Each structure stands twice: as structure tokens, then as C-alpha cells.
Amino acid sequence: MPASREQVPDLPVTPAASRPSRPTPPLAPFSVLGCPSCSSSQVAQVLGDNGGVSYGCTACGHSWS
Numbered sequence: 001m002p003a004s005r006e007q008v009p010d011l012p013v014t015p016a017a018s019r020p021s022r023p024t025p026p027l028a029p030f031s032v033l034g035c036p037s038c039s040s041s042q043v044a045q046v047l048g049d050n051g052g053v054s055y056g057c058t059a060c061g062h063s064w065s
Helices: none
Strands: 043-047 053-057
Touching: none
Parallel strands: none
Antiparallel strands: 043 053
């Protein structure tokens, strides 16, 4: 390790904007789900018939699976 700054070669300064960024994680499924009837994002996952999964819109009342 160098004893002083004078012994370290000058390195080019890379601005933060040009550095590669980490990939963003995928969005959670509930955040991108929308009602097919009214396009509202106020959707709840509910237990469907025979244990299946269904969805219900809390804005307009539409339900689907």
C-alpha cells in the first residue's frame, strides 16, 4: 500500500450515471394486477370454488378466476 497520495497513479473519475446499474427486481404480482372490467388496481385475491384462486375487484365488484 502506498505511503502517500503522490505514490498513487491518477485514475479516471467515472461519473455515477455511466456506471452500470443493478437490475431491478420484478414487481410483485399483486401490484400489476388490474380489473379486466374497470381497470382498477383495487383487486383482492379470494378463495374460489373447490379451493381454486379467484380475484375480486373492490371498486366495481367484478370477480374472475
